[in-house]
Amino acid sequence: MNVPTELRAGVRDVLPLFLGIVPFAVVFGVAAVDAGLTAAQAVGLSVFVFAGASQLATLDLLARDAAVPVVVLTAVVINLRMLMYSASIAPYFRSLAGRSKAVLAYFLTDQAYALSVARYGTLADAEPSGVSDRRWYYLGVAVSLWVVWQLGTVAGLVLGTGVPDSWGLDFTVPLVFLALLVPAMKDVPTTVAGVCGGVVAVVAAGLPLNLGLLVGATVGIVAGLLAERGRR
Amino acid sequence: MTTSYPTTTVWAVVLAIGVLTFAIRFSFLALFGSGSAEGRSGAGETVSPRIRAVLRYVPPAVLAALVFPAVVTIEPTVAETLSNDRLLAGAAAAAVAWRTESVLATITIGMGALWALQFLL
Numbered sequence: 001m002n003v004p005t006e007l008r009a010g011v012r013d014v015l016p017l018f019l020g021i022v023p024f025a026v027v028f029g030v031a032a033v034d035a036g037l038t039a040a041q042a043v044g045l046s047v048f049v050f051a052g053a054s055q056l057a058t059l060d061l062l063a064r065d066a067a068v069p070v071v072v073l074t075a076v077v078i079n080l081r082m083l084m085y086s087a088s089i090a091p092y093f094r095s096l097a098g099r100s101k102a103v104l105a106y107f108l109t110d111q112a113y114a115l116s117v118a119r120y121g122t123l124a125d126a127e128p129s130g131v132s133d134r135r136w137y138y139l140g141v142a143v144s145l146w147v148v149w150q151l152g153t154v155a156g157l158v159l160g161t162g163v164p165d166s167w168g169l170d171f172t173v174p175l176v177f178l179a180l181l182v183p184a185m186k187d188v189p190t191t192v193a194g195v196c197g198g199v200v201a202v203v204a205a206g207l208p209l210n211l212g213l214l215v216g217a218t219v220g221i222v223a224g225l226l227a228e229r230g231r232r
Numbered sequence: 233m234t235t236s237y238p239t240t241t242v243w244a245v246v247l248a249i250g251v252l253t254f255a256i257r258f259s260f261l262a263l264f265g266s267g268s269a270e271g272r273s274g275a276g277e278t279v280s281p282r283i284r285a286v287l288r289y290v291p292p293a294v295l296a297a298l299v300f301p302a303v304v305t306i307e308p309t310v311a312e313t314l315s316n317d318r319l320l321a322g323a324a325a326a327a328v329a330w331r332t333e334s335v336l337a338t339i340t341i342g343m344g345a346l347w348a349l350q351f352l353l
Contacts, residue, residue: 019334019335020336021335023335023336023339024335027339034233034234035234035235036234036235037235037242041242041243044243045246045249045250048246048247048250049246049249049250050253051253053295054253056298057294058246058249060298062237062242062245063233065237068237068241068244068245071245071249072245072248072249075252076249076252076256077294078290078294079252079253079256080256080287080290081287081291082253082256083260083279083283084279085257086256086259086260087259089261090260090261090263090264093261094264098262101258101262102258102261102262105254105257105261105262106257106258108261167347168343168350169343171302171318171321171343171346172339172343173302174298174299174303175322175338175339175342175343176338176339177295177298177299177302178299178303178322178325178338179329179333179335179338179339180335181292181296181299181329182330182333183329184291184292185296189288189289190289191292194292196293197292197294197296197300198296198297198299198300200297201296201297201298201300202300202304202306205301212297212301213294213297213298213301214297216293216301217290217293219293220289220292220293220294221286221289221290221293223293224288224289224292225289
């Protein structure tokens, strides 16, 4: 079989990222068992949503019986960043048919976006790669991530059913968020956003409907914007 | 803690988040038609600068709002608050996250520290 070069390149480039994705997915599976979801619901989240941070936050809020609109709104806020990815990657795929673009959109993640745009940037200098090459590379990255995400979810479901609560595996959830948070605080305004959002979320933890997370996040975003303005 | 929502409600939540997340992902990919006048250099220019400024702070603010309450438990005294197992383990994990930026290393050190504090000390 003739495997397109760019598909192979995508799979090769995404391999090192599995080291971060596999534990993330396993943690999600374990947390889904803890939250009382059925295996089908957990896999349903991984298939229909396919966005780790929002999936974990959804479990957290469902386990605490947060109001349904709060659960949905929180997940949407977490995934809003993908508007940027969609806008940024769209020009590379503009000549494709709508249905193809819908398929690519479904697979869009932080990692697929970052690797693909980096690849297209370097290719544009040397040789102009066609939309077909770009799509193969993107699919190589994105579909690999998807498969690993689903397998990791199932592994976590199996592990979560077998490990007693006393091990405190629920603590792996904030640890995953922590590993994502630290690199996200890369300058003064983003650090201000993080610290303010976190502190307010602790103070607001007792708010009704589990609104503490949304309130903390909103205050953090505003604080980041103010800090940015203050530096100009 | 486990959810007390019935199966159908959980499925409704899963599907609602799935549909809305897909809409976010597809948004600009769908808008950018082949007849669009904007060139390749216009990438990202379609999101207004104001919205982009807000979106920049979504990840740190949301992630911190998820992490802090899971790690910090307010106790009656400052000493009790600061000597909490999860806070100490979280601090160790934060240091590792900062040095390595590795999810696996952060989980390993964080869980190792938690177990050490709970079982050994």
